Amino acid sequence: MSMVEALARQHLIDPEICIRCNTCEASCPIGAITHDDRNYVVKFDACNSCGACISPCPTGAIDNWRQVSRATPYSIEEQFGWESLPPESRLDMPGDSQHLPADVEALTGIATSGQGGLSAAPWSAEKATVNLYPPTAPAVAKVAGNLRLTDDSASSDIRHIVLDFGAVPFPVLEGQSIGILPPEPDSSGRPHSLRLYSVASPREGERRGYNNVSLTVKRVAAGQDGAERDGVCSNYLCNLKPGDQVRVVGPYGSTFLMPNHPQSNLLMICTGTGSAPMRAMTERRRRRKALAEGGEMMLFFGARSPEELPYFGPLQKLPKEFIDINFAFSRVRGEPKRYVQDRIRERSADVARLLSDGNTYVYICGLKGMESGVDEAFRVVCAEYRMDWDALVQEMRSAGRYHVETY
Secondary structure: OOHHHHEEEEEEOOOOOOOOOOHHHHHOOOOOEEEOOOOEEEOOOOOOOOOOOOOOOOOOOOOEEEEEEOOOOOOHHHHHOOOOOOOOOOOOOOOOOOOOOOOHHHHHOOOOOOOOOOOOOOOOOOOOOOOOEOOOOOEEEEEEEEEEOOOOOOOOOEEEEEEEOOOOOOOOOOOOEEEEEOOOEOOOOOEOOOEEEEEOOOOOOOOOOOOEEEEEEEOOOEOOOOOEOOOHHHHHHHOOOOOOEEEEEEEEOOOOOOOOOOOOEEEEEEEHHHHHHHHHHHHHHHHOHHHOOOOOEEEEEEEOOHHHOOOHHHHHOOOOOOOEEEEEEOOOOOOOOOOHHHHHHHOHHHHHHHHOOOOEEEEEEEOOHHHHHHHHHHHHHHHHOOOOHHHHHHHHHHOOOEEEEEO
16 A cells, blocks of 8 residues: 555544534534534544535534544544644654655645635635634633623523723634633533633724623523523623633634625624624624715514513614614514514515625524524525525625524
8 A cells, every 4th residue: 555545634623612512413414423422523434524514613623634544543432532632743654754745635635734615704804813812821801791681571691791801912803703711620520611602892892992802691591402401601601790700712713704895785694692793793883884884784683572682772773774673573472473584585675685786795693493494585585586596695605795603
């Protein structure tokens, strides 16, 4: 067997920045990804490097590769025990003292850096800073504020939390996320993995002139199986008081970014805490309204009721000529259930006009269950106005104009 034939590219998931959201396993078409109670891992013998899992991953943890001996790749059991990826290194193959031949990478596709596949960022977006602070060396921020956003009568406790970094540089753009490290160890005594939260403030900070960011956090009181179980990080954050210190890593995300060029339109669809990046983008535009540099903004925002909807009061104060807001409430007594996809269909003429405009950028964020409904609503709207949705959405994705982050 030649040297090239003896090598293989192994697809790995970075346990330090993986948030265990199950997106990769759910999106893999061949069942090559699995998990235990600690890590998500890729089966070497099953993975065909199709890339279907790359784009949906919100942190980029899925986009890691190592060159290995085909006969002895990293096993599933090894990967389950990892707290970090193994170091990148050249294999010391028989007959090769230090380096692989220059044509190995071209012949095998082996690379020592992550492969491509993430959706493109808008062409005019500012270049994002990513991975400035790893979990091994987090930044420390102080809590500057913790405000409940939902009504006291609401079942959802959603909070607006402001973190101040003081003199520590922590540059973020609208659409990026940061990781929070819970302070207490898990049941096995090991540190909890980081949790990811979208930034709800614009790039100049929640308070202009201060080095701070805001988050939109919902207190979690039940697991995915419905059983009562406090969310480790959400409850930690929701219970914070001004002056408390928080360990922060990141920032993450280099594609879910807003465009900066004049007359770019924003078509935003969200539910619950998925409103965080939409608030950041809207606030960026609001603060720069006098410059008249932005195009249209249209928002579809879903919740059970007005009392359960974060930022409901402030949103109502924004003038319609600034942003076209469409609320969808599914649990209002005496009224039919309405979801964001219903409101999209109701506004079909305006939605179709925006979709057909090459300056329109679509952002979808919220519960994963909304994704298929929104996709179908766009399909119906396009059919009504004689547009091919399948062709259009692919064109928008490749041009960095269609962005989805669901969980």
